[in-house]
Amino acid sequence: MIFRWKSKGDILLFCLAIMLFTAFDVLGEAQIAIIANKDVPADHLTPEAIKKIFLGDTTNWNANEGIIVVLSKDETVQGAFIKQYIKRTPYQFENVWRRNLFTGKGARSIRISNMEDLIQFVATTKGAIGYVPADTNLPSNVKIIGKE
Amino acid sequence: MRTMYLYKILTCLMIWLMVNHQAALAEDVQVHGFISQGYLKTDHNNFLAETDDGSFQFNEMGINFTAYPTSSLKIGCQFFAMDLGDVGNDTIVVNWAFAEYHYQNWLGFRAGLIKTPFGLYNDTRDYDSLRTAIFLPTSNYIELLRDTLNTTKGILIFGNVPLGPVGSLKYQIGTTGTQTSPESGSAKFLKSANGFSEISDIVVGERIYGFHFQWMTPVDGLSFGMTYETFDYGFDAIKPTRIGDVIIDVPITFKAHEADYLVFFGEYIWNNWVFAAETYRHTEDSDVYHGTSGAFLQSADVDTRKSFYVKVSYRFTDWLETGYYYSRFQLQPDTDLDTEKLKEHCLSFRFDINPYWLFKLEAHLMNGEFGVQPDNDGHIYNEWVLYAAKMSFSF
Numbered sequence: 001m002i003f004r005w006k007s008k009g010d011i012l013l014f015c016l017a018i019m020l021f022t023a024f025d026v027l028g029e030a031q032i033a034i035i036a037n038k039d040v041p042a043d044h045l046t047p048e049a050i051k052k053i054f055l056g057d058t059t060n061w062n063a064n065e066g067i068i069v070v071l072s073k074d075e076t077v078q079g080a081f082i083k084q085y086i087k088r089t090p091y092q093f094e095n096v097w098r099r100n101l102f103t104g105k106g107a108r109s110i111r112i113s114n115m116e117d118l119i120q121f122v123a124t125t126k127g128a129i130g131y132v133p134a135d136t137n138l139p140s141n142v143k144i145i146g147k148e
Numbered sequence: 149m150r151t152m153y154l155y156k157i158l159t160c161l162m163i164w165l166m167v168n169h170q171a172a173l174a175e176d177v178q179v180h181g182f183i184s185q186g187y188l189k190t191d192h193n194n195f196l197a198e199t200d201d202g203s204f205q206f207n208e209m210g211i212n213f214t215a216y217p218t219s220s221l222k223i224g225c226q227f228f229a230m231d232l233g234d235v236g237n238d239t240i241v242v243n244w245a246f247a248e249y250h251y252q253n254w255l256g257f258r259a260g261l262i263k264t265p266f267g268l269y270n271d272t273r274d275y276d277s278l279r280t281a282i283f284l285p286t287s288n289y290i291e292l293l294r295d296t297l298n299t300t301k302g303i304l305i306f307g308n309v310p311l312g313p314v315g316s317l318k319y320q321i322g323t324t325g326t327q328t329s330p331e332s333g334s335a336k337f338l339k340s341a342n343g344f345s346e347i348s349d350i351v352v353g354e355r356i357y358g359f360h361f362q363w364m365t366p367v368d369g370l371s372f373g374m375t376y377e378t379f380d381y382g383f384d385a386i387k388p389t390r391i392g393d394v395i396i397d398v399p400i401t402f403k404a405h406e407a408d409y410l411v412f413f414g415e416y417i418w419n420n421w422v423f424a425a426e427t428y429r430h431t432e433d434s435d436v437y438h439g440t441s442g443a444f445l446q447s448a449d450v451d452t453r454k455s456f457y458v459k460v461s462y463r464f465t466d467w468l469e470t471g472y473y474y475s476r477f478q479l480q481p482d483t484d485l486d487t488e489k490l491k492e493h494c495l496s497f498r499f500d501i502n503p504y505w506l507f508k509l510e511a512h513l514m515n516g517e518f519g520v521q522p523d524n525d526g527h528i529y530n531e532w533v534l535y536a537a538k539m540s541f542s543f
Binding site: 057058059060062063064065066068087088089090091092094095098099101102103104105108110126127 | 178180182210212214216218219220222224225226244246248250251252253256258263271272274275277278308316318364368369417419420422463466469500503542
């Protein structure tokens with residue numbers, strides 16, 4: 001018996017069925033450490049606290065101390081970070097920050113391509129938090145505040 | 149002429165920025181923008197533009213600047229232009245411009261021209277790259293009301309209050325106002341929905357009071373919320389009225405004493421899936437008076453409590469996403485008039501060519517005539533299809 005589309009409703013149902021059976025894409029496996037400027041008033045963050053900061057739900061360290069979220073443009077590092085800490089798809093993660101940028105709302109963020117530049121920015125910027133591969137050598141004015 | 153000049157400068161600046169993929173012009177000023185161009189076609193009727201023949205009068209563009217004088221203080225603005233049929237016509241407006249002081253996670257202040265918090269997606273509806281579908285569901289996001297609902301001028305307090313083991317609560321509470329001209333989409337919407345030949349002296353929401361809550365539950369990705377707004381509005385209009393065999397122009401004055409919006413919403417983000425639903429209740433006690441004598445003519449109350457949508461979207465790969473929604477708009481709870489209803493099934497496909505460039509295709513199976521204009525032969529059909537395509541760039 002040959003299946004034939006009977007109506008536009010069949011086409012909609014078919015598309016929804018495909019959506020149900022498609023698997024989740026797996027991202028990179030590198031271990032990621034969360035780093036922050038040495039003056040940040042936190043020495044250890046729980047995975048939940050990290051997630052809230054990087055999804056823009058937590059915007060301040062303390063009163064009048066805004067958080068500056070430093071995002072990597074390195075897709076491998078970013079992919080591993082999202083998988084390890086955020087548990088969302090890269091697209092969903094990007095949407096959070098695009099939404100903030102386009103509406104002018106939410107936490108402050110900056111994107112940096114080069115890992116050395118990223119570490120340097122975190123080291124010299126009050127309130128900055130970012131992420132690097134866990135085996136990265138760090139200067140003394142940067143501290144690790146999260147590592148799974 | 150001056151507008152065209154500004155438009156050309158804006159376009160050149162945005163293209164230059166996109167070509168260079170620069171996210172900032174200076175260390176402390178962030179610059180972002182977007183341009184989109186769409187195409188609309190209906191098999192019957194005209195909807196939002198001259199769609200019976202197909203229309204390219206469907207585009208948006210914007211560029212925004214944000215600076216941080218201190219770690220808790222932000223100042224920014226966005227220039228925006230859009231065209232949708234005879235609404236917008238690429239006139240550049242300031243879309244948002246505000247100062248924000250974020251004292252703590254749970255307390256911040258925002259003042260200026262503000263993106264209105266309204267349901268799940270109102271504050272992001274200008275940004276095509278943030279969603280799967282080209283059009284948001286008509287039940288909650290009527291396109292012609294966008295210019296009035298999208299941006300308001302005033303003060304908001306906002307924050308994110310931790311609730312311990314039950315998650316957290318995001319809130320925005322404020323008082324704002326909006327300015328609406330007879331050329332606005334909202335005026336054109338009122339004109340078309342009520343059969344007025346002319347509309348003038350429109351005042352919508354000189355003072356709007358409202359709040360927006362979103363409970364971020366302990367279940368990752370699951371949130372529920374509500375928006376409430378209350379305001380007054382009114383306008384003068386000319387209503388062509390048939391008396392016997394003669395049609396005469398009757399001047400009227402319309403006053404909505406208590407117009408309220410109440411929206412409940414929920415969203416669940418789970419792996420590659422996004423599920424969302426919103427209700428939409430707009431109620432108003434409105435009276436129509438004779439424009440010259442001031443005599444009461446009739447009531448024109450509205451209650452859209454049966455309006456809602458449900459939607460689902462799924463991302464297959466980093467370049468392909470699809471979504472479906474069902475939306476129902478109903479102007480009165482028990483109406484039998486096709487002109488007061490619009491149901492739609494929408495299927496969308498989104499193709500991300502690269503992180504800055506995307507293309508979308510979608511089809512809407514429509515049932516109803518609310519907001520619908522006759523086709524080029526003067527006929528209105530109850531069942532019809534809207535096709536839309538759109539390409540967007542953002543940086």
